Amino acid sequence: MCVIRRRFGENLRAIRKARGFSQEHLAHAAGIDRSYLGKVERGEVNLTIEKLYLLSKAIRCSPKDLIPEI
Template identity: 55%
Template sequence: MHQLAKALGERIRTQRKAKGFSQDALALSCSVDRSYMGRIERGEVNITVEKLYRIATVLECEPQFLLPEALSLHELASDLAASD
């Protein structure tokens, strides 16, 4: 799932910058530690749906906007197999 988490993190970072938030300000608004927000943006952690909604609310976008484009079934299967 690392590839998926990384793509999600990149989309969050892009939207954060587009909205003019620093990483610290976004983390504070979402009630998460700044270092954890950095890990989210780098794709080092898998976030909960609740956190995704919280981030989307602060960034004034729909949660699905932050989700990466669908991976091909082959890419997704390979990513899942690698995480086992």
């Protein structure tokens, strides 16, 4: 699996949990499907920058915060 996708997913999950959001809550806030969010967090999705901003807005962090250094 691509390390970029995996690390991004792990980073998103950590920030989501730190915010106390369930996957359902974040998926609803971002207007995306919960199963899609699950795939993103498992590193199965090569996310686009528009989805990056959508998620960062929903999770109330800077889009930069979702981008792990690799």
